[in-house]
Amino acid sequence: MKKSIFLISLLFIVNACGTMKTIQIDEPVVKVFTDLDDSQDDLFVKANDWMISMFVDASSVIQFSDKEAGVLIGKYLMSGELRTQTSFLTPASVDSRVYAKIDVRVRDNRVRISIEPLNSWQYDDSGLTIYNYSKENFYQDMDKLFLSFDNALKAETIDF
Numbered sequence: 001m002k003k004s005i006f007l008i009s010l011l012f013i014v015n016a017c018g019t020m021k022t023i024q025i026d027e028p029v030v031k032v033f034t035d036l037d038d039s040q041d042d043l044f045v046k047a048n049d050w051m052i053s054m055f056v057d058a059s060s061v062i063q064f065s066d067k068e069a070g071v072l073i074g075k076y077l078m079s080g081e082l083r084t085q086t087s088f089l090t091p092a093s094v095d096s097r098v099y100a101k102i103d104v105r106v107r108d109n110r111v112r113i114s115i116e117p118l119n120s121w122q123y124d125d126s127g128l129t130i131y132n133y134s135k136e137n138f139y140q141d142m143d144k145l146f147l148s149f150d151n152a153l154k155a156e157t158i159d160f
Contacts (some may be wrong), residue, residue, distance in 0.1 A: 023135050027101075028116030031146050033153055036109045042157050043106045044070055047113075051102070051150035059097070070106035075099055075118065078141055079112045079133040083146070096122070096130045098138065103143075113149055115142050 036043060044067050051062055057077045064073040080096035098121045103114040117138065124131040 003059040019124050021123045022120050024120040025117050028114040030114045032110045040106055042112055046152050047072055047104045048146050050149055074102045076102050098133050
């Protein structure tokens, strides 16, 4: 009985490990918004406000900001978490976080936003692990970010 339980458990473990894939996206995805009515300063402020509102996780940060040059660069947590489990002998950490670099350039009546993963990540389609963020999930989340950014650019500027 114990032997059959062990073999079944081993089968599940081997099956779960066999479906692990490494996801790598080599090129950033770029979207350009043109013919915007606001000034460069107003567009920069809107982009900066958008980043602040989207970067709610402590590990998502604006890394560089230059209003004169119209540049905003940040690291954004797309998905995942860092889990630490303490076992009897040693603590173990499992990191499923997926980060992306968001690069915003503002010039004249145009804004360019680029989203690029900072590294590859693991994906397991078995559903038995925490590595559940696929390439399709990344592109869906990126589309949501582009839509949110577009809405932020179209928002009215607050005047006092």
